[in-house]
Amino acid sequence: MAWIYLILAGICEIGWAFGLKYSEGFTKVGVSVVTVIVMILSFVLLSQAMKHLPLGTAYGIWTGIGAAGTAILGIVFLNEPRDFIRIFCILLIIAGVVGLKVFSGAK
DSSP, rough: OHHHHHOOOOHHHHHHHHHHHHHHHTTTTHHHHHHHHHHHHHHHHHHHTTTTTTTHHHHHHHHHHHHHHHHHHHHHHHHHOOEEEHHHHHHHHHHHHHHHTSSSOOO
8 A cells, every 4th residue: 555655645746846836836825725735635645655665765766757747748748859868867766766666675
């Protein structure tokens, strides 16, 4: 169950990153409220995952999911640059996340 919490926490991190973009500096109240709720949910899910997973593994995977996921969605939905080096770097993040999972020793 810890891995499910961790994946959901990472997805929430992507959500609140997008929320920050669209809240326009927390000037849009509705988007801002949803963003803060998703932030809190992300932290709660991460804390639940950390009950059973090593700190470095959980935090590394959480930030990796957030970083890679946000960058990929930025490319797809916000027309952000999609040059080779950027995609290569995103793949390195994904490789790091997979490596942390595979070699974590946690069940």
